[in-house]
Amino acid sequence: MGGRARLDGGAFLLPQPHCEGSWYLDIDYLDTVAVVFINDVPVLSADNCFRRYRPDVSTALQPGENRIRILFHSSIAAGADRQARQPFYIPYSTNNSPIANGNMLRKPQCHFGWDWNIAVAPLGLYGTIALKKLDPARIEHLETEQVHHDDGSVDLHVRLTLYAFEPSVVPVHFEFDGVRERLDCGIPAGETVIAHVFHIDRPRLWWPAGSGEQALYTLSADIPGETLTRRIGLRTIALITDPDEAGSRFAFKVNGREIFCRGANWIPADALFSRTSLEKTEDLLQSAVAAHMNMIRVWGGGFYEQDYFYDLCDRLGLMVWQDFMFACNLYPCTEDFLANVAQEVDYQVRRLSSHPSIALWCGDNELVGALTWFKESRDNRDRYLVAYDRLNRVIEQGVRKAYPQALWWPSSPASGYLDYGDAWHADGSGDMHYWSVWHENKSFANYRTIKPRFCSEFGFQSYTSMPVIETFADRGDMNIASPVIELHQKNAGGNERIAGTMFRYFRFPKDFANFVYLSQIQQGLAIGTAVDYWRSLKPHCMGTLYWQLNDTWPVASWSSLDYGGSWKALHYMARRFFQPVNVVAIPSEDGTSIAFSMVNDTLEELTIDMNLFAVTLDGERLPIRTATGTCPPDRAAELLSIDETEIPVDALLAWSFIASNGMSGEGHLALQPYKALELQPSGLETSVAPLADGRFEITVSATGLALFVMLEADCPGRLSDNAFDLHAGISRRIIFTPTTPLAEGDVPQFRIYDLQSSQQLG
Template sequence: MKDVTQLHDGWSLRHDDTLLPARVPGCVHTDLLAAGVIPDPYVGQNETAIAWVGEQAWSYVTDLAHDSAHERTDLVFDGLDTAAAITLAGEPLGRTRNMHRTHRFDVTGRTGTLEVRFASAYDEAAAVRAVTGERPNVYPEPFQYVRKMACSFGWDWGPTVVTAGMWRPVRLEHWSTARIDRVRPLVTVDDATGHVEVRLRVERTGSGAGRPLTARATVAGRDTEAVFTGDGTVLRLEVPEPRLWWPRGHGGQPLYDLDVTLLDDGAVLDTWRRRIGFRTVEIDRTADAHGTGFTFVVNGVPVFARGVNWIPDDVLPSRVTPERYRARLAQAADANIDLVRVWGGGIYEDDAFYDACDELGLMVWQDFLFACAAYPEEQPLRGEVEAEARDNVVRLMPHPSLVLWNGNNENLWGFRDWDWEPGLAGDSWGEGYYLGLLPRIVAELDPTRPYTAGSPWSGSWDHHPNDTRHGTHHSWEVWNRQDYAEYRASVPRFVAEFGWQAPPALATLRRALPGEELAPDSPGMLHHQKAEDGNGKLNRGIARHFRLPEDDFDRWHYLAQVVQARAVGAGIEHWRAHWPLCAGTVVWQFNDCWPVSSWAAVDGDGRLKPLHHELRRVYADRLLTLLPGEDGPVLAVDNQSAEPWRTAVTLRLLDADGGAVREAVVPVGAAARSVARTPVPEELRPAPGSSKEFLVADADGLRAVHFPVPDKEFAYPPARYDVRVEDVPLPDGPDGPDGSDGPGRNSDGPDGRAGAVDVVVTAHTLVRDLLLQADRLAPGAVADTGLLTLLPGEEARIRVTGCGGVEAAAVRAALFSVDPA
């Protein structure tokens, strides 16, 4: 039986002729942080102070001693970031130049000093660029010349922290005769029978060459075996009537252990185990009168994808533990999300990420790692790209949550619209990867899943890559130049990116910018705003709807978060109402990799923005919406549940003081997975341009509101409400809003264990977009509710965990609402 020895201890990092303790998995930055050599790059403007780290070469050393009776010993690196030379006892073992691959070296009988020398990623990129020539990209950093996490070099939401190190596990594998090299399980369902085709490849020692070996596979109580003498075999199993894996909200997520065992004359040589799920998935790209669709079909059922884009959860990705993955993805599931797109400027995430998605019913759209740049197709990059793709397709294909391979992010669009073509003058730029190499690899290795060449992509060059009528669409004119009301101007077939910025929670800002007098344009706030003209766009977004606050950071902070939630909510409400023409929305973005003003719904410390609560509302199975229409508002009853929805909607035309002008009860019904749209009766419509009338729709605990003019033109009364606090003892639990107590991730102290309170708000006037910012009560406090609109006499109960003993006066200071202009 193969033996494995983890090599995580005993490493040192060489720095200025001294040796510092090193942690593996880890990186140079985490080791320098632990040794006190550099400050936290996430705090203040320390990012610039530690830039030198990414510009230097670094070495990791350890003493490698092993004694094994096996024929062969391999040194295995699951992830080397990025350009490394490995020596053992002063003799070269090999070189690497790809962060996203596994590397294996034969060290049988060899011991001594093991050294892994990492070149600066900048030097590696310069060497490659000298061979391939210059290519355009959207940032002044050379990320397209090195197979490394692109956002290490900074992005419009991330810092420039160029890492190096052994970021995934290192181990010795001792084996004899043969070992399992690769397992590809092709899982399909046909006529209520599950099929598992296990394609096995082995590596043999010299003594094992040509020797008959036995491979055995077991799943769901079924097993089969085969004897073979070559380098592999195929095992086939059938599972009658397997329980199907479904996206969350559509059914359960049953998982089955698939075991593969390699034997020599009955003796176990090696084993492999993964969990699989039985389900079918395809993309319906049928042409119709409106263009070309893009609809996920799971187990034969068309699905409206309620998605988010995922970026690396830390710019130092070795710090993301399985527990942190689980906590962040549980936050996604709690927001009624059912699809997570792993964006192409990051990484192929750890297996723990996909395990959690399997269990939570989160479909995974996986980008290959190309983003926002022209990528050379020459060597040495082409061979690395192919090896990387093969490695990761095989590694990830057992996961039933994985539903799509995507060739790139925005590069096909960039070639057409971002003035790349003239400068390239015929040079390669990545098209051969997206339309040639990658689809061939997917077809060869993982034919059970669909592939698309890019996002956005219209399916062919016959249409503009970002055509709303065909395939996937990225909507960025809104935010960059237009108000969010313009989302309603079109109905794309599938919206794969759209979003709006807001600052993080106040407690996150206080931790990241200690001692700073916060203002939208204070030095730290500007440093933690990476988008081009980001604050200008934030301010223009606020000013279109509200009076832009002057010298009132708290008000500005609140309004920026309100506009973010409203903007994303407006887009989803509109596009969901046009299902099945529009078959999905994928919000940019769900998470952050550090504390920053960004498009995220969960900030860099894991705290929920109001957008997260809004996603939970607009991604719920049942959504009640009032949509502006040419002839007045339209009531949309959106039912993505499996059961028909028949209800009575109370429509009320109210004046600004909350008094009823007219009301009616309207019976409505929507079949399962469908939408019903009904014009609001003329007598209940606010007068066009009225600053004193608004419309409210209520049904089954859901509410929608419609105001005919921007907030700054509406005659809001000064908000008046009472607040009382009721203690609610809760059992102790982990600190922090994401269940994590790791460094820099809401480890603020014991507040997360301090019980809970119910905040009860009783409105005496119209109170629009009431928000309790719970982190103002305690850094670890979390509210279960986002923006609320209350009518006079209504009461709302907000559960806050992590802040027991708080007084009503403190709560009132943490409450914000829309005020009169």
């Protein structure tokens, strides 16, 4: 509370001398249809969770005790009422949203349910509410623009927007990188923009993770009673969409260098906003960076995240593809709705545009595709297309007005500007969402039939891990067809698809825990198949963002991180297939040969040495050949191609490599479904030893072939590696770090899985 007001629950005291003057409330993240009263006087009628409200409340205040009350209206009732008042029906995705008409409200669309989220339509005040005095002015926005970035220096243009109750003289201080400037500004009532330019010679540039330093400078602006601070990263960014022989490119260029984007899609960190936190968000984003990601797509059915989310992305080097919050539905185009959206866009763009991590502003998620999903829009496409275009233009114009430098993309997926065609299956231009493997039940190899320029969504489900399942299911529920397990699957037919795919590739698992384990292994194989192939197409393809990074609650989903942040098998595998330098195996379309591609996302020319061998079903290695190749900077190149006849029958093809920059890796390729292999017992053994720093060393060894070895602890924590292979006579040292230090003398217990021991025998 500003001034001398003292808050006690919904009541506060305002002594007589301080009651005069101009007072306002400062409110954000108010969800969603609500009226705010002071002393039973309505001071705000709100209906947009994504706006900041600053209503003048001066006339509602009184000396002594005052009381604030917020009346929340039912989102469900409000949605139905607004739908009834539309000039024509506006469809929404009933598959995703069992609660109707969420598309009528400017609130997270996943609150009405999704195929990974519970449907609870929550409401409340998630952000801040503060009573402040305008004495004499307040800061509305602090924005920056980087100019003349091409001569070894940069001009940082700073714009400070002030709002004053009456004309006054305000001392303004700007400080950047230790340089402090004072301006005494005479300002009128209302809004005033104060501009200043800082010239920086030889700037330290901000780079995405893995490409350079995440250099950040401190910028602050202060007026009497208020200071606003930003961390500024100096960098250039461009979106390359030049035409070429395949269609047109889609590549991000940062500081003059094209960057291959490796990453995942972000959904809200929890189904309930009050259960999110900086610490939880930081853990999830650090896990993304640990898996060699450099981009996060903030999906359009959740929130514009809190400031700390983007601060973390700045610090960690995660570029942000930022959707506007429209997803998988159609939306109104009435004047009141569009005016509300325009204010939302202006606020969010001005709030976030100075973050160096913000790479792209995207109009929506899948709204063009949604035009084909509903009978109403199929029967009258022109009406709904015009409605969509009006909304999309309001968003675009708002972006260009608020931040002319912004990179704008109309929708995801989209083949290009004002292109309303099918970007789901056309892979020549723009960004692509490719869901045929999951939703159409196609094989993993189907990923190799398309050549996207940038795949911003693709995914495959698995079950959440056993320690998470044990938090909501009893022993008698441990069956994929039990009501409890089915309740934690929100995608129609999802459990059947997991099972059907498993039986395509694997033998029947011997129990529920192994069913969960195999579901995660096949998820990793699916996503890895896509990423390996698409990275081998570089620079034709310049980005892969899988669906999805995180979960909002314990649920079967496409995530690589469990609810709570633990790593599923996919995340451990992603750390390998997203490594900046990798060697990938690509079978030929006719099944007669296998090509090995070197993938290099660094600025160095690299020499790569590879050992290629067959592995028998009892774990013996049989050398095939060695190879050495040179891979140009920021490119993929073929290292070697072999004929499948070089691989013995009933053996796996395996390889290991090391690059001249020290990066190394390994992998294997099964030439037939794993279920066709007569795997022999792997003889897995483990030993656990405590380390002095509270971690634990696990030694895992095998006497035979152990594929996809997974360790699972009985307490939360992270393993240095997982979902790896062991051959006969090989051991591996793994470090386990508990999330919370264990009591002295306590040693975690580990369950161990591998492919052979997961099978139903007899």
